[in-house]
Amino acid sequence: MFSKKSHSINVLETPFSTVTSGGHWFHATRDSIEEYVPGLMKKYSFESLISKAVVWIDSADSLAMLLYFILALITETWVAAVVALMFHFWWYHKKSAFVNIVFESTVRILNSEILQVVVAAVALSYMGITGMYLGVTIGIIYFFLFKVSLLRRLWDKIDSNKKSDKLPLNDRVLKMVLVRYSVYEDMPPVDVKKMDDEIRKAVIEYNTKKKK
Numbered sequence: 058m059f060s061k062k063s064h065s066i067n068v069l070e071t072p073f074s075t076v077t078s079g080g081h082w083f084h085a086t087r088d089s090i091e092e093y094v095p096g097l098m099k100k101y102s103f104e105s106l107i108s109k110a111v112v113w114i115d116s117a118d119s120l121a122m123l124l125y126f127i128l129a130l131i132t133e134t135w136v137a138a139v140v141a142l143m144f145h146f147w148w149y150h151k152k153s154a155f156v157n158i159v160f161e162s163t164v165r166i167l168n169s170e171i172l173q174v175v176v177a178a179v180a181l182s183y184m185g186i187t188g189m190y191l192g193v194t195i196g197i198i199y200f201f202l203f204k205v206s207l208l209r210r211l212w213d214k215i216d217s218n219k220k221s222d223k224l225p226l227n228d229r230v231l232k233m234v235l236v237r238y239s240v241y242e243d244m245p246p247v248d249v250k251k252m253d254d255e256i257r258k259a260v261i262e263y264n265t266k267k268k269k
Contacts, residue, residue, distance in 0.1 A: 068104050080210070081111050083227050094239045094246050101238060109238075110231040112165050113152050118203040119168045121145035125199050126180035134192040141199065142208075149212055150226065156233035158241055173204070 067078030075083040087103045098106070121141045128137035148155075166172060177200050184192040202208055216226065224232065239246050 117149035122203040153229040
């Protein structure tokens with residue numbers, strides 16, 4: 058067993074998995090990516106590819122929070138709260154289908170802490186001035202939940218307890234990132250099924266060790 062850490066972007070690697078300092082866990086590794094798309098890491102570093110996947114994983118929190126503040130200003134507070142919560146659940150589980158090179162920069166901007174803090178501060182200030190105290194209360198709660206990714210961790214926990222032969226959500230996102238960039242670079246993946254099988258094998262091995 059060994060570990061390798063990139064201090065520049067806080068990525069920890071082992072022979073069976075990859076984890077970031079933000080708590081994003083991938084069962085794909087540097088070797089499996091190189092075997093899946095030979096040569097892609099000569100154009101994009103392993104850390105860069107993981108970072109691109111994290112952008113889409115984190116988008117559930119940022120988009121849901123922004124959606125709440127927008128809706129809360131134009132509709133009933135409870136409607137905004139419920140819609141934002143449902144959107145977070147739906148987007149987090151379906152986001153891999155929306156991975157797109159063109160919109161990656163936009164999503165990265167929406168994920169930025171500065172933008173989210175400014176939007177939250179302006180929206181909460183306006184709600185407070187106009188007497189929307191319920192909106193302020195829920196807004197503060199949602200800001201906290203989304204900023205520390207508590208809902209993301211809850212969905213992950215629920216999914217981890219389910220028996221399924223599907224790829225874990227984070228690995229699905231990473232796989233789509235690899236597909237998009239390999240097509241963009243005219244370097245089609247060698248074998249999609251092979252990588253899927255390897256990741257599933259890594260998941261089984263990890264879960265087996267965790268139970269011991």
